[in-house]
Amino acid sequence: MRRTNSVRTGESTLIRKDIKSLSAYHVPDSSGMIKLDAMENPFKLPESLKVSWDACLSSVDINRYPDAEMAELRTKIAHHAGVNADQILLGNGSDEIIQMIIMAIDPGTCVVPSPTFVMYDLISRWFKRPVATVPLANDFSLNADQFLQVCGREKAEIAFLACPNNPTGNLWPEETIARIANGFDGLLVIDEAYGPFSERSHTHLVASNVLVLRTFSKLGWAGLRLGYVIGEAETIAHLNKVRMPYNINALTQAAASFLLDHFDLFEMQATEIKKERKRMSKALQTFNGVNTFPSQANFILMQVPDANALFDQLKTHGILIKNMHASGGLLSNCLRITIGSKDENDAVLAAMDDIINGVSA
Structure with a gap:
């Protein structure tokens, strides 16, 4: 019919x-x-760098697709971060990486502090993932035990901690972050978007269920839209399966590689x-x-x-x-x-x- x-x-x-x-x-x-x-x-x-930067960009063959594996750039970023290249996944800004992570993790609740970066909640809702919030104290401090209790109650599969937090600006004590990392059964993403202005990093906490997310946007490359996540090689390999092909364009790859030489x-x-x-x-x-x-x-x-x-x-x-x-x-x-x-x-x-x-x- x-x-x-x-x-x-x-x-x-x-x-x-x-x-x-x-x-x-x-x-x-x-x-x-x-x-x-x-x-x-x-x-x-600086003007002193623009001439050589322009020459670098002009050498890019924009009629060809970019390096799909971003091998040279991942190697440079890995060296800068003190990890291996197979521990690095690149994204079109950290937003795309958040999207990849949320898409790849088993269905279940996402737990975040409140207030925090709005995109954790927004992207979760795009994918119909429930979101549970843990309110910060009046001084913007975070109670690790309360956070873990909510994760357990909601059967959470993923949680995000911005360190330092946006929009509050504070950095929670390392003991708080480590307590959550060690006590949470799901995937914890520690977002270090503002790491260049902070007193510490959390790469030492990277584990099978802990990722560290970073971006170059706040450091001066906002127009390039380049972020990366650090994790164990096996976890990164699985996340790479939901990455769109050629997600980092050729000009961004060339520009970032050049700028890393002048970090x-x-x-x-x-x-x-x-x-x-x-x-x-x-x-x-x-x-x-x-x-x-x-x-x-x-x-x-x-x-x-x-x-x-x-x-x-x-x-x-x-x-x-x-x-x-x-x-x-x-x-x-x-x-x-x-x-x-x-x-x-x-x-x-x-x-x-x-x-x-x-x-x-």
Whole structure:
């Protein structure tokens, strides 16, 4: 019997209802503004490197597919990380790696602290994976035993810990992370996106059920969209089966390989950002009603009397930061400021002096 296609009218019914109910990740327009909302490195590539960098990119044959195994780049990154190349998996930013991990793990609940990086929750929901949250304490500390209890209760298969945490900026004690790593039966992903600005790493915890996730975006390569995950070789080999072919384009591979040869430059920039972070935290605390939280990332979270008002007023001064107030809970009346260059940070302080103290910038 011949089937006829029914005509669909009105709102599309092809999209899953749960997807319709989600909000897309919003990236605000920053044209003409001092952009301090996305944790980017404020320093452009020095002119002294641009000529050789341009020559490197111009040698890439873009008519050919990129190296599917990314052998040279994985070897360089592995050397930089102090592991073997077969322990490295590359992704189009850490977001793609989070997606690969969630897709590859057995069905079951994903457990995350709250608040934390929103993409753990969002990507889990894309794949219909339940998410359970463990609220942080008022000082943003994490109770390891409570976290493990939730993992056990929810029969969790995967958990994410951002170390340092985003958007709070704090780094939980190593004892807390190790307690969870050793006590959790599922896969624990330790996300070190802000590792370059932190006092420690967690690669020593890598095991059959522990991965360490990193990205070059915060260090100064945000435009390349390159992340990587470190794990045991067997785990990485299985995750590689759900990686899309040619996921890292030829220009990114060439650029990253070149930049790794000059990595000391980006380490020096990270040191400068940490110095500015300390200066900014101290300066922000001098404003009436402003409370800053300790940070080991390249941003500062601060709580103010009226986050919405201050956010809008900073925009009128040409400064874009991140308003966390809508998230509610511990983030009520909180704003997150990326650490910029000295001039950009001075502009923030001058604008806040104008807004809060009525001093003309």
